[in-house]
Amino acid sequence: MPRPLGNKSTRQTRVKKLAPKKTKSEKKAERAARKPGGLTGALVLMGTLLAAGIAAAIGLEKKDKKKSDEILQRLLSKPLVKSEHAYCRMDCRHISNEEVEHALHHGRVDKPRSEFKAKPCPKIAVKDGRVTVVCADCRSDTRLVTVIDTETDWPCGPC
Numbered sequence: 001m002p003r004p005l006g007n008k009s010t011r012q013t014r015v016k017k018l019a020p021k022k023t024k025s026e027k028k029a030e031r032a033a034r035k036p037g038g039l040t041g042a043l044v045l046m047g048t049l050l051a052a053g054i055a056a057a058i059g060l061e062k063k064d065k066k067k068s069d070e071i072l073q074r075l076l077s078k079p080l081v082k083s084e085h086a087y088c089r090m091d092c093r094h095i096s097n098e099e100v101e102h103a104l105h106h107g108r109v110d111k112p113r114s115e116f117k118a119k120p121c122p123k124i125a126v127k128d129g130r131v132t133v134v135c136a137d138c139r140s141d142t143r144l145v146t147v148i149d150t151e152t153d154w155p156c157g158p159c
Contacts, residue, residue, distance in 0.1 A: 068109040071124060075135055075142045076104060086144040088159035093149040095131055100147060103128035104135075 022030075082090075090100070107128030115123040121136035123145065130151040136143040 065108070071109050071137075072104065072107070072126065075124060075126075075137060078140065078142045080104075080144060081141045082144040085159045086146055089146050089148075089156065092156035092159075093147060093152075093154045095147045095149060099131050100133055100144065103131050103133045107133070
């Protein structure tokens with residue numbers, strides 16, 4: 001109930017005038033004039049950051065692949081010498097010469113398992129599917145140190 005104005009005898013009441021309702025087109029124009037903010041602004045910002053992160057990850061992946069390909073080309077440019085231990089592990093783990101060659105031609109360098117600063121020859125681990133090949137990158141040749149089957153733990157004896 002509206003509150004009376006003045007003294008009780010006049011009994012005049014205050015009437016609040018309401019603004020006319022806005023039409024749909026006026027509401028739409030107001031929304032368009034607003035600056036992006038709130039939920040819309042947050043979503044736009046998140047989308048932009050996500051796109052930038054994906055682009056950066058793709059760029060790093062391409063850079064890593066290029067570096068991996070350079071290392072593999074260097075390994076393949078020299079004659080492959082297999083150690084006695086490598087022959088023993090290939091036999092025990094049922095890994096063929098073709099699988100070793102395929103890994104060297106199509107695999108990726110496994111950085112965490114490689115020792116790039118090892119002396120006298122850096123050790124490079126190359127992973128291709130179930131086969132990981134470990135080579136020593138020496139000046140005159142590429143030495144196959146060992147091969148690993150990442151899916152099956154073969155019960156191999158000492159070599």
